[in-house]
Amino acid sequence: VGIAMPPDVQQEPATEAEQPKKNRPKATPLRQQKLAAWQPILTATTVLPTVFCVGIVFIPIGIALVLASQGVQEIFIKYAKHCDSQLSGPCLYDFNVPTIFEGDVYFYYYLENFYQNHRRYVKSRNDQQYLGNLDQISDCSPFDPTTKFPIVPCGAVANSLFNDTFKIIRKSDGTEVNLTKDGVLWDVDKDRKFKNPPGDGDLCLRFQNTSKPPNWPEPICKRGEGAGLEDVDFIVWMRTAALPNFRKLWRKLDRTGPYANGLPAGEYTLNISNNYPVARFNGDKGFVISTTSWAGGKNNFLGIAYLVVGGVAIALGVIFVAIHVRFGHSLAELGNVGNPR
Secondary structure (H helix, E strand, O other), X not given: OOOOOOOOOOOOOOOOOOOOOOOOOOOOOOOOOOOXXXXXXXXXXXXXXXXXXXXXXXXXXXXXXXXXXXXXXXEEEEOHHHHHOOOOOOEEEEEEEOOOEEOOOEEEEEEEOOOOOOHHHHHOOOOOHHHOOOOOOOOOOOOOOOOOOOEOOOOHHHHOOOOOEEEEEEOOOOOEOOEEOOOOOOHHHHHHHOOOOOOOOOHHHHOOOOEOOOOXXXXXXXXXXXXXXXXXXXXXXXXXXXXXXXXXXXXXXXXXXXXXXXXXXXXXXEEEEOOOOOHHHOOEEEEEEEOOEOOEOOOOHHHHHHHHHHHHHHHHHHHHHHHHHHHHHHHHHHHOOOOOO
């Protein structure tokens, strides 16, 4: 039998400990921040060996990279001013190959002060159109079609396509050096990113009812000996560069006949079709002939970076050893002051 409380008698509120804690996290190690933790303690016996190991590992790697870069043979020709000084006819540039370029030889074109990494420039393209969907023209601003026909290929990147061409002539016999496009493209670009519209027969029929980019002298169906959107030079150009000074692979040496072992030594003439204007952006352009090594092309930066980091690590290690020998015991004793024995 319950006993009723008088109306004038009020029950005192529960204490804070007796109140239910509705928002209290569960008593798990993660929510209560009781997980096991490990904190490294930096001591001379752990820091000094680590610093010396970094130097011992980095310095040999840097030496190997520098030696590999020095073993690359390269000829670098800047021809913009040279060609501008020639009033008429093809631009000819004589150069000498002092020793044979053995093995695979690569030919690049070079641009200077051309910012392919500009955000608006990089975004001005439509990758769906380059797969053969010609009516896809979104994201191609400011090169949207001004007629009823879509621009193919559309976008600022495609419109600024590099269109200088080159021939290399041996002066000894007047023959043209055999070059090939095989091996220039990445497989992912060739197989997955660029395709012509489906169909058979004349390629220009598949590109009918389209217009060319404003800066192009001819429509896409006539580029690259009828390769269309699968043209090697077009695909290489569409892979935008990260820096304002860059080189792009143009051709490889066709290692057949007299070029089986590489590019022979001798006098050569570079016949340049000088079409691409660079004065408007205060740039320059060039042509590069190069071999490669196991570390890639000729570039000393990576090797020098390894040498600098390794040298700094060794120098810091020596300084830390000297400090430890000179002050290590006194600092340890100072740290023990006031500690119970």
